[in-house]
Amino acid sequence: MSRGANQGLNLSASKAGVFDATANRSLFHLDQATLAYGQQTALASVSLSIHAGEKVALVGPSGAGKTSLLNVLYEQQREHIAWCPQHYGLVDILSVYHNIYMGQLERHSAPYNIWNLLFPIARHQQAIGQLASELGLGQKLDHSIDQLSGGQQQRVSIGRALYRNKAIFLGDEPVASLDPIQGEALLAKIIARHATVVIALHNRQMALSVFDRIIGIKGGRVVLDRPANAISHAELDRFYAQ
Numbered sequence: 001m002s003r004g005a006n007q008g009l010n011l012s013a014s015k016a017g018v019f020d021a022t023a024n025r026s027l028f029h030l031d032q033a034t035l036a037y038g039q040q041t042a043l044a045s046v047s048l049s050i051h052a053g054e055k056v057a058l059v060g061p062s063g064a065g066k067t068s069l070l071n072v073l074y075e076q077q078r079e080h081i082a083w084c085p086q087h088y089g090l091v092d093i094l095s096v097y098h099n100i101y102m103g104q105l106e107r108h109s110a111p112y113n114i115w116n117l118l119f120p121i122a123r124h125q126q127a128i129g130q131l132a133s134e135l136g137l138g139q140k141l142d143h144s145i146d147q148l149s150g151g152q153q154q155r156v157s158i159g160r161a162l163y164r165n166k167a168i169f170l171g172d173e174p175v176a177s178l179d180p181i182q183g184e185a186l187l188a189k190i191i192a193r194h195a196t197v198v199i200a201l202h203n204r205q206m207a208l209s210v211f212d213r214i215i216g217i218k219g220g221r222v223v224l225d226r227p228a229n230a231i232s233h234a235e236l237d238r239f240y241a242q
């Protein structure tokens with residue numbers, strides 16, 4: 001979210017206190033939140049809470065406000081979040097290894113990070129090698145990002161988020177460039193490794209089968225918020241069609 005995007009932002013943020021992502025408490029709380037980019041309203045009076053342990057799919061047509069909502073949620077708990085943005089945010093000239101390592105950049109000193117850039121440290125090499133293999137990137141560790149396909153780049157972005165090893169995963173279409181089987185397998189991995197998950201996605205089948213709560217957004221407003229098992233495929237199709 002750009003600085004300018006904060007104009008008009010009216011948030012009631014949850015006060016974190018001692019962080020416990022397993023307790024059944026509200027991790028995210030919006031009370032009549034609004035967000036505008038100049039004259040363009042992206043979120044209009046959004047009120048919602050997301051509790052620790054929830055697995056939430058954000059659905060809605062293109063331009064509905066999903067990315068804007070994720071950005072607002074990210075600002076509420078950023079230090080506890082494994083973040084997988086829509087446009088990956090990878091460094092093209094660096095290797096897969098170094099891009100995944102960036103998930104832990106802030107945990108180490110600048111000299112340590114520079115040393116690892118020049119002479120990869122064994123424990124990171126081992127952990128990242130293992131993670132890359134799980135993501136089907138085992139043979140690509142030394143390749144730079146600009147040598148990868150779109151789907152491979154997306155998997156690096158997931159790898160970087162997983163390497164953060166946080167309790168909350170926020171993702172903006174994190175498996176959109178993958179084939180459905182690979183996408184579902186990676187979603188399962190993401191869900192297994194994070195207590196709380198909020199993911200924007202267009203795949204209705206995955207939204208209903210993998211998540212336990214569906215939040216539907218249109219025109220910057222929450223117009224659907226129900227347990228996934230209380231929504232049918234037909235209803236979700238109608239939500240998109242209307």
Ligand SMILES: Nc1ncnc2c1ncn2[C@@H]1O[C@H](COP(=O)(O)OP(=O)(O)OP(=O)(O)O)[C@@H](O)[C@H]1O
Nearest residue numbers: 037040041042060061062063064065066067068069
């Ligand atoms: N940087 C920006 N400057 C101006 N308007 C923006 C900007 N980013 C988003 N918007 C507008 O805000 C609204 C919500 O956009 P947002 O990216 O949150 O939608 P989205 O649901 O994530 O869409 P998509 O599924 O296409 O990614 C849209 O009308 C969009 O045009």
